[in-house]
Amino acid sequence: MAIDFTPTGADLELKNVRKDFPGFTALEDMDLHIPAGEFFALLGPSGCGKTTTLRIVAGLEEPTAGQVLIGGKDVTASKPHERPVNTVFQSYALFPHMTILENVAFGLRQRKIDEPLKKAMDALNLVELGYAAERRPQQLSGGQQQRVALARALVNRPALLLLDEPLGALDLKLRRQMQIELKAIQMEVGLTFLHVTHDQEEAMDMADTVAVMNKGHIEQMGAPEALYERPKTAFVSKFLGQSNLFVGSIAESNKESLSIEVGGHKITVPKNRAEKHTGKICIGVRPEKTTFHRTAPKLGSDHVVVGPGEIIDIRFTGVSNQYLIAIPNVGDVTVFAQNVGISPVIELGEKVWVSWKVEHSFGLSDLPAGNEDE
Amino acid sequence: MKRLTLGKLTLPAYSFLAMAFMLIPIVYTIVFSFNDSKQRTNTTWQGFTFDKWLGVCKNPDVCQALGNSIFIGVVSTLIATVLGTALAIGLVRYRFKARALVNLALFLPMATPEVVLGAGLAGLFFNAGVGAGMTTVIIAHVVFCLSFVVVTVKARVQTLDPVLEEAGRDLYANPSQVFWKITFPLLLPGIFSAALLSFSLSFDDFIITYFNSGSVETFPKYVYVLAAKGVPAEANVIASGVFIAAILIVLISQINGAIKRKRMLGK
Amino acid sequence: MAFAAFGSSPAKEHKSSTKSSKIVLALLLPGLVYLGLFFFTPLMSLVITSLEVPAASYAPGAYEYGFAWENYVEAFTTYLPQILRSFFYATVATVIALLISYPLAYFIGVKLRPRPMLQRLMLVLVIAPFFISFLLRTIAWKQIFSDGGAIMQTVYSLGLMDRSQHFLGTDAAVIFGLTYNFIPFMTLPLFTTLERFDVRLLEAGSDLYASPARVFRKVTLPLSMPGIISGTLLVFIPIAGDYVNAGQNFLGSSKTTMIGNVVEFTFLQNQNYPLASSLSVMLMAVIVALIGLYVRSSGTEDLL
Numbered sequence: 001m002a003i004d005f006t007p008t009g010a011d012l013e014l015k016n017v018r019k020d021f022p023g024f025t026a027l028e029d030m031d032l033h034i035p036a037g038e039f040f041a042l043l044g045p046s047g048c049g050k051t052t053t054l055r056i057v058a059g060l061e062e063p064t065a066g067q068v069l070i071g072g073k074d075v076t077a078s079k080p081h082e083r084p085v086n087t088v089f090q091s092y093a094l095f096p097h098m099t100i101l102e103n104v105a106f107g108l109r110q111r112k113i114d115e116p117l118k119k120a121m122d123a124l125n126l127v128e129l130g131y132a133a134e135r136r137p138q139q140l141s142g143g144q145q146q147r148v149a150l151a152r153a154l155v156n157r158p159a160l161l162l163l164d165e166p167l168g169a170l171d172l173k174l175r176r177q178m179q180i181e182l183k184a185i186q187m188e189v190g191l192t193f194l195h196v197t198h199d200q201e202e203a204m205d206m207a208d209t210v211a212v213m214n215k216g217h218i219e220q221m222g223a224p225e226a227l228y229e230r231p232k233t234a235f236v237s238k239f240l241g242q243s244n245l246f247v248g249s250i251a252e253s254n255k256e257s258l259s260i261e262v263g264g265h266k267i268t269v270p271k272n273r274a275e276k277h278t279g280k281i282c283i284g285v286r287p288e289k290t291t292f293h294r295t296a297p298k299l300g301s302d303h304v305v306v307g308p309g310e311i312i313d314i315r316f317t318g319v320s321n322q323y324l325i326a327i328p329n330v331g332d333v334t335v336f337a338q339n340v341g342i343s344p345v346i347e348l349g350e351k352v353w354v355s356w357k358v359e360h361s362f363g364l365s366d367l368p369a370g371n372e373d374e
Numbered sequence: 375m376k377r378l379t380l381g382k383l384t385l386p387a388y389s390f391l392a393m394a395f396m397l398i399p400i401v402y403t404i405v406f407s408f409n410d411s412k413q414r415t416n417t418t419w420q421g422f423t424f425d426k427w428l429g430v431c432k433n434p435d436v437c438q439a440l441g442n443s444i445f446i447g448v449v450s451t452l453i454a455t456v457l458g459t460a461l462a463i464g465l466v467r468y469r470f471k472a473r474a475l476v477n478l479a480l481f482l483p484m485a486t487p488e489v490v491l492g493a494g495l496a497g498l499f500f501n502a503g504v505g506a507g508m509t510t511v512i513i514a515h516v517v518f519c520l521s522f523v524v525v526t527v528k529a530r531v532q533t534l535d536p537v538l539e540e541a542g543r544d545l546y547a548n549p550s551q552v553f554w555k556i557t558f559p560l561l562l563p564g565i566f567s568a569a570l571l572s573f574s575l576s577f578d579d580f581i582i583t584y585f586n587s588g589s590v591e592t593f594p595k596y597v598y599v600l601a602a603k604g605v606p607a608e609a610n611v612i613a614s615g616v617f618i619a620a621i622l623i624v625l626i627s628q629i630n631g632a633i634k635r636k637r638m639l640g641k
Numbered sequence: 642m643a644f645a646a647f648g649s650s651p652a653k654e655h656k657s658s659t660k661s662s663k664i665v666l667a668l669l670l671p672g673l674v675y676l677g678l679f680f681f682t683p684l685m686s687l688v689i690t691s692l693e694v695p696a697a698s699y700a701p702g703a704y705e706y707g708f709a710w711e712n713y714v715e716a717f718t719t720y721l722p723q724i725l726r727s728f729f730y731a732t733v734a735t736v737i738a739l740l741i742s743y744p745l746a747y748f749i750g751v752k753l754r755p756r757p758m759l760q761r762l763m764l765v766l767v768i769a770p771f772f773i774s775f776l777l778r779t780i781a782w783k784q785i786f787s788d789g790g791a792i793m794q795t796v797y798s799l800g801l802m803d804r805s806q807h808f809l810g811t812d813a814a815v816i817f818g819l820t821y822n823f824i825p826f827m828t829l830p831l832f833t834t835l836e837r838f839d840v841r842l843l844e845a846g847s848d849l850y851a852s853p854a855r856v857f858r859k860v861t862l863p864l865s866m867p868g869i870i871s872g873t874l875l876v877f878i879p880i881a882g883d884y885v886n887a888g889q890n891f892l893g894s895s896k897t898t899m900i901g902n903v904v905e906f907t908f909l910q911n912q913n914y915p916l917a918s919s920l921s922v923m924l925m926a927v928i929v930a931l932i933g934l935y936v937r938s939s940g941t942e943d944l945l
Contacts, residue, residue, distance in 0.1 A: 059543075059544075060540050079543070079548075080540070081545075086544055087541070087544045089537055091537055093535070093537045093538050093540070093541035095538060095541070095542075096538075097559045106545050106555075107545035107546050110545060110546035111546050156546075385744060385747070386748060386752070388744055388745070389749070389763070392741060392745045393745075393763065393766050393767070396766070396770055396821075396824065396825075399770065399773070399782055399785075400769060400770060400778070400781075402781040403777050403781050417784055417787070418789075457671050457675055458672065460667075460668040460671060461672040464664075464665050465669075468662075468668075473941075474940070474941040476669065477941035477942065479676060480676070482680070482929075482932075483676065484875075485878050485928060485932060486680075486684075487881060487882020487883070487901065487924060487928070488882060488883075489882045489884060489901045489921060490684075490882060490904075490924060490925050491680070493904055493921050494683030494684055494686060494687045494921065495679065495683045496908070497683065497690050498679075498682055498683045498686045501686060516675065516679070517675075517679045520675065520676065524672075574772060578775050580775065580885065581901075584905075584909075593774070594776055597777060601776065601890040605777070609777065613773050614773070616772065616773070616774070617773040621769060624765055628761050628765070
């Protein structure tokens with residue numbers, strides 16, 4: 001089967017992919033479509049199946065059921081060396097018995113491309129490691145090995161590049177730098193990148209589209225901002241950033257919004273930001289969208305107010321102050337207040353009210369664990 | 375632990391004594407290879423000479439036996455190494471149902487007494503109408519070397535991260551290329567140790583060889599037969615030579631490994 | 642098991658992948674077929690031969706197929722002394738080898754850990770006897786302990802033994818030779834186990850008020866059991882079947898014959914194949930039983 005090395009990326013499609021291992025199911029009903037040229041992030045906690053998905057796309061695992069299509073072609077039965085896909089492995093997987101130049105040239109040699117060493121050298125220069133071409137991988141630092149692994153994959157101009165938590169072992173500064181470089185390379189060459197990670201900041205920063213995975217299936221997929229501002233499930237709301245969640249049965253419902261009653265407070269969400277419109281629902285709000293007040297605020301129906309409650313914890317994180325407020329019959333509510341230079345205005349034990357705009361509420365399609373007693 | 379100063383010394387002292395004890399016959403053999411024994415026997419010390427080392431093949435029987443042993447060793451090592459490496463890779467890399475049975479089947483030859491194996495093979499060859507000779511010896515040697523090769527290579531395969539082979543496949547190498555360009559070079563030290571081990575076992579084997587070699591003379595057979603009358607010094611020369619060569623190979627490979635490790639950690 | 646100590650440096654191990662395919666067969670089949678042909682078939686042929694009866698012609702070496710179970714009875718009764726002696730030697734030699742090897746293995750495996758170069762050197766020295774011809778080693782001892790040799794002369798002049806007594810040709814000499822030759826086989830598995838031994842457990846033991854002797858009995862010894870067991874198997878079995886050490890030309894005499902010697906002369910000289918085979922089968926049966934016990938308690942993964 002001749003491999004078509006298109007100068008730009010190809011799209012990836014997973015249809016109904018299922019993967020069973022003896023004893024458990026890693027992937028169930030995976031449906032995915034990544035358009036060509038996109039930087040796509042697969043985000044999730046360890047064990048959610050994201051690495052399995054990657055391996056199935058690379059051809060290193062066979063799906064129990066379903067299809068894998070690259071550039072419209074069904075590659076489900078193809079072996080890894082027959083697919084126009086390259087992987088940057090989490091442990092880099094550099095060949096210890098070859099110089100890094102030979103490592104990078106390996107794929108080119110296998111495909112019998114002309115001037116493999118020259119092209120390999122170009123790739124090494126791209127990641128600023130040309131000077132180390134004759135060294136062995138064991139002589140390089142983690143960050144350098146990481147870049148060699150990247151060069152080794154990129155030099156083959158694959159239609160689809162898979163990255164398995166490639167930045168995990170790097171320190172913060174290096175990671176930031178690599179994130180910028182990766183994104184730049186991807187945009188310049190137009191390759192399709194599938195990046196697997198458990199680091200949500202990384203996913204949101206680099207990707208055009210993020211898919212949040214949990215327990216073998218995709219919970220929610222979309223542009224980073226959309227995902228962040230409007231999470232649809234309790235898992236996504238907690239995994240991506242932090243959320244305050246409130247559970248209650250629907251008390252009021254009109255054309256535009258829904259409200260639940262919690263501990264004597266009315267918590268409202270616009271209907272077009274609510275997944276579920278009947279029965280018991282969960283409404284949430286991001287902590288940075290909330291503010292606290294020292295006296296009971298007088299705000300209109302476009303705001304939600306809860307309180308009074310006592311401040312039980314204050315954390316200073318440089319950029320912001322994080323307050324934890326215990327409101328009787330409601331629960332603990334987190335408020336992020338950006339550190340705009342005003343010295344701490346509130347102290348532990350003080351009594352405050354919390355408010356936010358209704359338009360910032362989001363309604364989930366499910367309930368947080370422990371609340372399902374419908 | 376200061377009060378145990380005497381106790382602290384006992385273990386090292388004991389160990390060095392034990393080591394010295396182990397080396398006594400070796401030293402004796404090497405020393406007597408320099409014995410200026412006028413007769414064919416080599417039991418009493420008669421003076422120091424290099425003659426036996428220089429003219430080791432003046433005694434033609436010894437060198438003939440040595441040549442046979444080397445030939446048998448090389449051929450059986452080749453066969454055992456190929457078969458054993460394949461088995462080791464299969465055992466480590468793949469999961470299959472008959473695993474316990476295969477482990478047992480490979481262990482038994484190591485645990486079988488040489489008389490049993492020797493007699494059994496001799497009987498088999500006899501019944502099959504195959505005369506005992508070079509072929510039967512080589513076949514017999516492969517049998518007992520095989521499991522040792524598997525054990526040694528298996529240990530090496532287990533340290534080989536499968537992700538390296540996956541990376542090879544990801545980079546367009548088909549299974550055969552993955553093996554020759556990635557797996558094999560990385561397994562080479564283990565395969566080399568296994569080959570060395572196999573050769574030493576084959577070279578030194580007596581019992582199984584005795585039952586299955588017919589008229590082919592090997593070095594151990596030669597020594598055994600002469601044990602009654604007296605083993606000539608030339609035999610000591612050969613044994614000492616083999617010993618020194620083997621120790622050198624082992625020491626060199628250990629030092630080599632140490633240097634490599636230091637170099638990698640240094641940069 | 643033991644030889645793994647030389648195969649590679651202790652690095653992390655990786656689990657086997659779940660790919661099962663024709664590749665597995667291609668890898669395993671040649672070796673297994675070879676063993677099937679040249680290991681298992683001979684064993685079966687031994688069983689068959691052990692049941693044969695003398696041919697009608699009564700020519701030496703001529704036998705026919707039969708079901709002569711009485712061959713076993715005859716072999717057992719005729720050579721009971723040798724059988725018992727073999728197991729006696731094997732037991733004593735194994736125990737002594739264990740007692741000698743354990744402290745040595747402990748020293749190299751535990752005490753020398755901070756000095757890996759020295760550790761490797763000591764290991765090379767332990768297996769060094771392995772590289773010099775087994776026969777010549779034994780002959781060396783024979784000459785060292787010969788009546789005219791320095792050691793025996795000293796013993797005689799000190800009056801420890803009478804001049805009519807000898808060392809060579811006694812049970813003690815044979816056991817000595819056997820023990821010596823198999824110490825490396827005991828030391829290596831012990832070393833492999835002790836090398837992985839977590840020394841902090843000893844500290845924990847003494848922290849909990851145990852005396853050194855107690856710590857040894859309750860912590861070190863149980864945890865080194867796998868090494869002890871594999872060492873014992875690796876030593877006891879070959880010793881039981883050995884015949885070189887006990888041979889008259891080496892360290893033994895006509896009074897120290899073992900099963901191996903009997904098999905040798907009944908097979909090669911007397912050409913009494915059924916007898917030789919039945920002895921071999923009996924020896925093998927005991928060994929298989931021992932291995933069976935081991936496998937039942939510890940499984941087969943550690944065998945190789």
